[in-house]
Amino acid sequence: MRKSANLRAIRGRLLWFDDDPALAGEDAATRYFEDGCLVVEDGIVRAAGEASDVLKKIADDIPVDDWRPFLVMPGFIDPHLHFPQTQVIGSFAGELLEWLHTYTFVEEQKYADPAIAEAAARFFLDELLRNGTTTAGVYCSVHRQSVEAFFTESERRNMRMVAGKVMMDRDAPAALLDTPESGYRDSKALLQRWHGRGRQLYAITPRFAVTSSEAQLEAAGALAAEYPDCHIQTHLSENHREIATVAERFAWSKDYTGVYERYGLVRAKALFGHCIHLSQSERGRLGAAGATAVLCPTSNLFLGSGLFDLAALRAAEPPPRIALATDIGGGTSYSMLVTASEAHKVMALRDQPLPALAAFYMMTLGNARAMGLAQQIGSFAAGREADLVVLDTRATAAMGQRMERVRSLAEELFALMIMGDDRAVAATYVMGEPVYKKTG
């Protein structure tokens, strides 16, 4: 390997996945090197494996960041969260619609102000990096300027981000409404400006069928048809009141999924948040379209929305893609570790407990696949963008005490996800560059 000013080696307990441990088997899916090393050139993974093999292929003067005994994994991916909701996390309400109207729709109005949106974007991306999250699927507010602020900051940090302007033309305060025409026009302008610029990707983002008229969903579908490689993100079947409202307003549709289908919004790279109360027909239709169901466990518990049914989704013919996300600010933590812990808890109530390797797969390659980005991120296969997280499994006294007893990587990872939070993130790298290091 040639010497280069942009070459860097990162040594640690290297862990990533080539496949889904739940389907391919844990041994076949997992790549783990107790003394591993990753070589990054110009931000791209060039080699990853045993340190003794990898290091002898590079020049002696290449800098090595030695993180042993910490784990080094692909950066976490959070496919569903709301950038303008950082300041409504943990607002008390009975359920989703009450929570939206009492807190969220009040807060999101502030994002008409570019200065507020810019400050919030900095905080939000800092917080993602502190939690080891390097890629996210992000809902901005209805205002163009919130999307500008978000992408400007994300581009400055060279982070791989998927984001879009929320489209909503009813059932919210007037200051938060666009129209079918303005929603289409603003989304298209933002898409043309940001989609594919550096690592930025645009997501067409009708909030959900409750807050979009038929005309707006049709406009969103038209935009989606013009840009078949763009992501679509929306909400589906989170809450009984929401579902009843959709059934009433779209009485012509056989079910909730049918509304989005009618407007061409169910396809590959379409990310549907929640998907809790779907019928088996809906699950299969999501699967046939190549769409993704996004589990948001801290949110689903916090708002009492219900229990995601992974087994039923996996049993659909064909199964949809499955992702795992925080859903800040209905979700209660930016940490994908906390999110995985709550996913285990949601699924344990359904007698489908979530093993650690399956969970860490979801946070990395699983979410990359679910977002159609597995060629770019989510693993340490050669050619991938070198976003990564360094994890200290003994970050707190209680974790250190626990780790004295673990007998396997799987036990260690499970305790990490159950007990860990942002404190377990020792460092985060974007495109091979350290962008966050824990202090203290």
Place this chain on the structure above:
Amino acid sequence: MRKSANLRAIRGRLLWFDDDPALAGEDAATRYFEDGCLVVEDGIVRAAGEASDVLKKIADDIPVDDWRPFLVMPGFIDPHLHFPQTQVIGSFAGELLEWLHTYTFVEEQKYADPAIAEAAARFFLDELLRNGTTTAGVYCSVHRQSVEAFFTESERRNMRMVAGKVMMDRDAPAALLDTPESGYRDSKALLQRWHGRGRQLYAITPRFAVTSSEAQLEAAGALAAEYPDCHIQTHLSENHREIATVAERFAWSKDYTGVYERYGLVRAKALFGHCIHLSQSERGRLGAAGATAVLCPTSNLFLGSGLFDLAALRAAEPPPRIALATDIGGGTSYSMLVTASEAHKVMALRDQPLPALAAFYMMTLGNARAMGLAQQIGSFAAGREADLVVLDTRATAAMGQRMERVRSLAEELFALMIMGDDRAVAATYVMGEPVYKKTG
């Protein structure tokens, strides 16, 4: 107020409860002083109220610990957790009985070694204090030496603790079994040695009906009859497999609660962990006996045990006392804040979301009442033992960001319990003395 070498004032945003906000109303139940002050003499609360009133009654040279703008509350009370399980937190298993046999019964065998028990007691009590917990209901292991180690350390710290030797004479590895006779004899010796010694209180602790024979439950009942002021602690109706096992082994009993009733173990100061799957008859019988049902939400989610039904317990005639606990190590966090957050989540799934004031009542006076200790701890009423916690509601970046938007104490407390953990505990006092201060 006279000058004394043992007088200390603690200033801050003072908060405690005189009653249950869910029953008495939030305004009537809550005592809150934005600039409050507590005066402690010889470890006992002498006065608490507006700083301007309280401070003018004490001499100028009395030391004042000024914690403004932090909250100062009665120390948290954790009525159900297992001291020998600090190192099995977050061990993966399908459900309760598998988890017990695979991890917990292996771990608890180590506590035959006094050195291990002593080191663990130090760690465990450090961890409680780090989380603001000053009183707990503690299961030790089956070994006398684990109880000795625990109480020795707890007495050294002058903490108000309730603990006992687990009695179990079947269905576990031989090294963990006592007999009806030895369980009775050892428990009685420990009780005589520790009950009422300083602040230590003994709890008669048959683990649960699965691991105790009828002869052992009878012996536990005999001991309970001899010591009517002692606590009793055990598990009840946590898990379907456990319930089925009990139904099979005690076929003569109409239900699970009936087993404990038969042996005189259902009474005031009897603490029943979990109580998830009770019938309405059982709930009412617990209530009529003055017994306590203990909600352990992180554990119930972690092990997929089920959803505690607070509304059904409250609707029982009469309702039992209700407590909130971590259940370490089936529970996943030592933090009562995290525990309250998970309690909200469990209850939100039942459409019974838990408001903040009700939750903070439960962690303090509510748990004191449920343990029959409201004359000693749980509030700042004059004469109470001055155990307290100092809370920083902006302890993390995400919390600080959130707190910029809160408009009321209730909103602040709710965000604190949803987003907070041990980092929110700035200090913990036992009997008026600072015993933990957060660093960094």
